[in-house]
Amino acid sequence: MAVDDEHFREFVDTRYMDLLRVAYHLTGSAQDAEDLVQAALVKVMRRWRRIDDPMPYLRRVMINQHINSWRRHRVHEVVTAILPDRSTRDMTDVVAERHTLHEAMRALTPRTRAVIVLRYVVDLPEAEVAAALGCSVGSVKSRASRGLARLRLALAPDPPTSTSAAADPAPPGTTTMTGVPR
Numbered sequence: 080m081a082v083d084d085e086h087f088r089e090f091v092d093t094r095y096m097d098l099l100r101v102a103y104h105l106t107g108s109a110q111d112a113e114d115l116v117q118a119a120l121v122k123v124m125r126r127w128r129r130i131d132d133p134m135p136y137l138r139r140v141m142i143n144q145h146i147n148s149w150r151r152h153r154v155h156e157v158v159t160a161i162l163p164d165r166s167t168r169d170m171t172d173v174v175a176e177r178h179t180l181h182e183a184m185r186a187l188t189p190r191t192r193a194v195i196v197l198r199y200v201v202d203l204p205e206a207e208v209a210a211a212l213g214c215s216v217g218s219v220k221s222r223a224s225r226g227l228a229r230l231r232l233a234l235a236p237d238p239p240t241s242t243s244a245a246a247d248p249a250p251p252g253t254t255t256m257t258g259v260p261r
Contacts, residue, residue, distance in 0.1 A: 087127050091120060094134060101138055104196040105145045107181040118144050139211050146189040183233035191226040198223050
């Protein structure tokens with residue numbers, strides 16, 4: 080048992096920051112990330128001798144733990160503040176952009192967020208992400224595509240307008256193909 084404890088401690092010492100980074104991207108909060116890593120490590124510690132490759136196993140445990148906590152504590156947040164454009168860039172813009180990114184990530188479903196984090200933050204290939212999440216490669220591709228599209232939309236500097244007239248290049252006074260005058 081002492082040998083397993085030593086291997087576990089060594090693993091935690093070397094990979095804790097990697098686990099914390101993944102957890103931070105899943106939760107969007109440093110405190111929640113630390114709690115998530117600690118809870119995952121406690122669960123994994125009991126099974127440590129039976130785990131062949133601990134890093135993917137721990138990532139999966141953290142994702143499951145995060146999804147379960149999300150199910151228990153569903154809170155719908157609405158971001159209402161739009162930051163004004165500035166001609167010069169300072170650190171407040173960087174912090175605001177990071178905050179906007181984290182809010183956009185929180186708006187994603189936990190599974191989609193897990194795909195984005197594993198695929199683009201951890202930089203795993205699609206097949207490994209699929210294996211980690213227990214789904215098909217096609218599902219990973221579609222979740223990544225949809226998740227990235229939602230992130231692009233949320234992070235766009237000028238959100239698209241809901242009126243189709245703004246996107247229509249036809250000048251006023253002309254008729255459309257349906258014969259309706261403009």
